Amino acid sequence: MFGVVTYCLEDNATGGSRLVLAGQMLVSSVGLFEKEIRTLSGQFSEIDISGIEEMDTTGAWVVSNLAAQHDCPITGASEKAKHLLEAVAVAVGEGELSPPVVPVWERVPLSLGEKVYDARGGIIGVVSFLGAVLMSFGTMIRRPSRIPMRAVVKQMEMVGVSALPIIGLMSFLIGIVIAQQGAVQLQQFGAETLTVNLVGRITLRELGVLMTAIMVAGRSGSAFAAQIGTMKLTEEVDAMRTIGLSPIERLVIPRIVACTFMMILLGFYSSIVGIIGGAVIGQFALGIPFFTFLERIQEVVPIHDVWVGLVKAPVFGLIVALAGCYHGMQVKGNSEEVGIRTTMAVVSAIFAVIVIDAFFAVFFTEVGWG
Structure with a gap:
């Protein structure tokens, strides 16, 4: 006897052994029974389960698998047991179910x-x-x-101040790459001095704010989605509504305001650091003195390039914040949804930023700021 499962062997006229089961074939009781039954020798000619009081899917699988191994019939099954045995028969016979x-x-x-x-x-x-x-x-x-000013200031710190080191490093390296690669190509035409024009215009106009937006999407947009999504999953958002607080005002608006405003500062900061990176390469690889490089930037870069970058920055920040907060508010079901929505927030934000940047490029060209 093992748990609430009992068995006995009865010899019959055919020379085989008739296995008679009784008790409850449940997941909680079949473990020891299955282990013991494997040690029995001989061939079963029949498995009688008329004495089984209760059976679940695990018990049905054990009985059906035992019958398949000994190639013998199962007798004495109740209506419920028959349904369970039919349900597991396919899995026992074919090994694995597949749609x-x-x-x-x-x-x-x-x-x-x-x-x-x-x-x-x-x-x-x-x-x-x-x-x-x-x-x-x-x-x-x-x-x-x-207006939750404390929340806005906190989000500004998280989005802007905390991001200065990584964005500065990224922009500095991008400036170095642009200057070095641009100089290599321009040297073929004896125009390596135009590297200053290349670095200044492409950094202030395009790459500075664009790469910053991508970094903010990966860093802050994902954080927005994960934070709000976790609060939604743990029902903190519902609790806020219950006590009369608006989740949009307390969670979404501060993040949107902070990201939109800080993108202006981060975009400009990124452009300046990128230019400094180009000036460093100019000093050591092109023979252009560092401060001469910076003075030349003021001469060759039109002021509207600066305005182009400053106009794009808040729009990109708004897109990143909206994507992160929207996907965070859509979380429901289980914790896996948080990861899925966080990924969707980053991907959709980056995609939207690149598409909007393309529209900006066409628009500014049409208005004469190309």
Whole structure:
């Protein structure tokens, strides 16, 4: 006797042994029974389970597997036991269950349709989220006392001040790469002095703010999604609503304001550090004195290039913050959703930033700032 499972062997006329089971074939009791039954020698001619009082899927699997090994029938099964034995018979007979393979000409349109339908729901969710954000902005403008200044300042520190070292290092190295590679190509035409123009314009106009936006998306956008998503998962967001606080005002607005404002400073800071990196290469590789390089930047870079970068920066910051907060607010179900939504926040933010940057490039060219 093992737990609540009992068995006995009865000899029959065919020369085999009839295995008679009784008790409860449950996951909590079949472990010792299965271990002991493996030590028995001889061939079973029949397995009688009429004495089984209760059986679950694990017990049915053990009995069915035993019957398959000895190639013998199972008798005395109740209606419930029959259903369980039929359910596990396929797994016992074939080893592993696998879903039917849908033909590719059906699978591809089906997948495309699901994506389109999901996109429809996503558009509705984004519009609803933007509407909630705009309404909260309007409320806070009418009632400035509701602006959570401490939260805004904290997010500014996290988005901006804490990011200065990594963004500075990245921008410095990008400036070095642009200057070095640009000089190599321009030397073929004897125009290596134009490296100053290249570094100044491409850093202030494009790469400074663009690379900063990508870094902020990977660093702060993902943090927004993970933080809000975790709060949503642990029902802290619901608790805020219960006590009369707006999650949009307390969680979303401070992050949007901080990211939008700090992107202006980070973008300009990144451009300046990138130019310094180019000046360092000019000093040691091109024979252009460091301060001469910086003075030359002021002469060859038009002021509207600076304004182009400053106009792009808050737009990119707004996109990154909206993507991170939106995906964070969409978390539901389980902790795996937090990782999925964090990844989606970073990917969608970077994609949107690059697309908007392309539109900016066309727009500024059309208005004469190309």
